Amino acid sequence: MSFFEIKKISCIRGNKLLFKDLNFKLNTKELLVIKGANGSGKTTLLKILCGLLKPISGSIIINKKDTNILKDEYFKYFEYIGHENAIKSSLTVRENLNFYLKIKKNLTKKNFEKAIKIFNLKNLLDIKIENLSSGEKRRVSLSRLILSKSKIWFLDEPTNGLDKKNTLNFFKILKQHLQLNGLAIVASHDEIKIKNKNINL
Amino acid sequence: MLNFFNLIITDIKISLRKKNESIISILFFLFSILILPLVFQGDQEILKRFLIGIIWFLTLLTIIFSVEKLFENDYEDGMLDQIYISGIPLEIIFLSKSLSIWIITCLPIIILSPLLLLLFNLQIEKLLNIFVSLLIGTPILCMVGAVTSAVVLGFNKGSSIISLITLPLYIPVLIFGIEASNSEIIFNQISQEFKILIGYLLIVIAISPWIGGLALRLKYR
Numbered sequence: 001m002s003f004f005e006i007k008k009i010s011c012i013r014g015n016k017l018l019f020k021d022l023n024f025k026l027n028t029k030e031l032l033v034i035k036g037a038n039g040s041g042k043t044t045l046l047k048i049l050c051g052l053l054k055p056i057s058g059s060i061i062i063n064k065k066d067t068n069i070l071k072d073e074y075f076k077y078f079e080y081i082g083h084e085n086a087i088k089s090s091l092t093v094r095e096n097l098n099f100y101l102k103i104k105k106n107l108t109k110k111n112f113e114k115a116i117k118i119f120n121l122k123n124l125l126d127i128k129i130e131n132l133s134s135g136e137k138r139r140v141s142l143s144r145l146i147l148s149k150s151k152i153w154f155l156d157e158p159t160n161g162l163d164k165k166n167t168l169n170f171f172k173i174l175k176q177h178l179q180l181n182g183l184a185i186v187a188s189h190d191e192i193k194i195k196n197k198n199i200n201l
Numbered sequence: 202m203l204n205f206f207n208l209i210i211t212d213i214k215i216s217l218r219k220k221n222e223s224i225i226s227i228l229f230f231l232f233s234i235l236i237l238p239l240v241f242q243g244d245q246e247i248l249k250r251f252l253i254g255i256i257w258f259l260t261l262l263t264i265i266f267s268v269e270k271l272f273e274n275d276y277e278d279g280m281l282d283q284i285y286i287s288g289i290p291l292e293i294i295f296l297s298k299s300l301s302i303w304i305i306t307c308l309p310i311i312i313l314s315p316l317l318l319l320l321f322n323l324q325i326e327k328l329l330n331i332f333v334s335l336l337i338g339t340p341i342l343c344m345v346g347a348v349t350s351a352v353v354l355g356f357n358k359g360s361s362i363i364s365l366i367t368l369p370l371y372i373p374v375l376i377f378g379i380e381a382s383n384s385e386i387i388f389n390q391i392s393q394e395f396k397i398l399i400g401y402l403l404i405v406i407a408i409s410p411w412i413g414g415l416a417l418r419l420k421y422r
């Protein structure tokens with residue numbers, strides 16, 4: 001029995017059929033890479049998996065439970081890093097992270113120092129987001145993954161804007177997460193050198 | 202409940218940081234009133250007659266302008282998605298947003314208007330009246346505006362047309378707000394207009410979180 005499973009998911013967006021009867025199963029320690037051209041529905045699929053959009057048919061099953069029944073409970077299982085960084089430009093890095101620590105139950109303050117260290121944010125902590133470069137903003141956004149206790153990571157083009165060194169660093173973190181019984185679904189154009197399953201949209 | 206206050210505190214913090222944007226609406230209100238004597242060519246009598254109406258009208262305009270993009274920023278930078286998947290009910294998100302916009306734009310107006318009216322030699326009782334009626338009326342305007350902003354969220358075209366649909370909902374507030382400001386408070390007895398205004402406020406408080414929450418939920422379908 002796999003930990004995470006989607007059954008027959010179909011989606012129509014703006015009169016266009018994006019995908020039909022999509023199925024896959026994922027176990028812990030596994031990585032799924034979603035590939036596809038621009039506009040093929042990668043972001044839409046990730047949003048459906050997060051419960052941000054409703055598919056026209058199909059179901060998502062986690063740990064043998066349907067997410068439609070779990071409802072808000074389901075949100076604790078995953079951490080989602082979307083296409084946008086979801087950080088406030090007039091707040092500092094620290095304030096942004098603290099905001100998420102306060103409102104999200106799956107994040108823990110315990111890992112704060114670790115997240116700062118891994119993404120090399122120490123010198124940026126008290127700088128306003130509007131003064132950061134796009135790569136730095138992305139790192140702030142990604143650092144939420146380290147704060148999170150959730151098993152599943154949904155990542156939408158996580159390495160967008162990162163330089164080579166930070167990209168490699170990020171994949172190292174992803175690998176560690178998978179080794180620690182994690183599970184990740186990533187939409188990316190990059191070549192990912194970690195062993196993975198993949199689907200083409 | 203704690204999250205509710207966290208959202209409000211963060212919103213207020215952000216607006217205090219973005220000084221120019223949050224102050225501009227209050228400056229608009231302030232300057233519009235200060236140039237009124239020029240518009241009425243210094244005629245005290247006419248000015249006094251229309252002053253309260255004009256204050257209400259300017260309050261309405263200020264609120265409509267500042268409430269317009271209430272959810273837009275959070276929606277565009279992905280914050281709304283993140284707040285949603287943190288499990289906070291959309292109704293609570295809606296309420297926190299309306300309360301924070303009320304604190305940011307309306308509270309200064311409510312405090313400033315009686316002081317401004319002092320400049321125009323209005324009777325002291327009238328000042329109390331306008332203070333109380335603004336206190337009751339502005340939350341209604343904010344919540345109706347917030348509902349509009351939630352409904353038009355994500356529409357690029359025609360949003361201005363949709364926002365016109367809710368315009369009639371503002372009008373009772375204007376009518377009874379002005380009447381209440383002009384009414385006389387007799388000891389231990391508040392006037393009819395105040396009662397109607399309070400009734401409208403209670404209805405809006407009871408209904409609008411559900412409509413606003415529903416409008417936001419439609420974005421996640």
